[in-house]
Amino acid sequence: NAGVTQTPKFQVLKTGQSMTLQCAQDMNHNSMYWYRQDPGMGLRLIYYSASEGTTDKGEVPNGYNVSRLNKREFSLRLESAAPSQTSVYFCASSTGSLNTEAFFGQGTRLTVV
């Protein structure tokens, strides 16, 4: 059972480089999310997609763009990476209904030097 799959698991970027974090879920979920987790800050929502074709900003969207490519896939793009974007990034998905849990991918550890 794959669940939520994120790629890559680890990445080192130089300041100014761009990259796309990929996320796919095989649970037929409507809603997908991107979070970042930093020490002492907890999980902060970057962007979410309530359903295919829609995306909305979360708490910390600056410096990021997203694409809900289809129902399965939700990608996160860093156009010009900055050291402040060094973090662990988690993708999650849920049915979008009340009281249903979100399932998380294993995370991407990104370092920007």
Add this chain to the structure above:
Amino acid sequence: RKEVEQDPGPFNVPEGATVAFNCTYSNSASQSFFWYRQDCRKEPKLLMSVYSSGNEDGRFTAQLNRASQYISLLIRDSKLSDSATYLCVVASGYALNFGKGTSLLVTP
């Protein structure tokens, strides 16, 4: 003010102890409430949902007080394997808002 507030701990307790975590949230229109568990360098996983009437799952009991905008998690008979970070999660619309987490260390 962050939407979901938790005491970060750490809570260091001996095996067999009872420990309680608290969480407050700011959005009175919040609709769904959860406790997640996160082990070191792993993804968060659902521990339990929190219902208005309170609910129990084995050694774990969750309570919700909508009037006070307060959620709690009680762990009885702590095990070494309960050592983890416990995340309070509040859903407002489609967004899931996480607290910073409370760290628990259960010692022999």
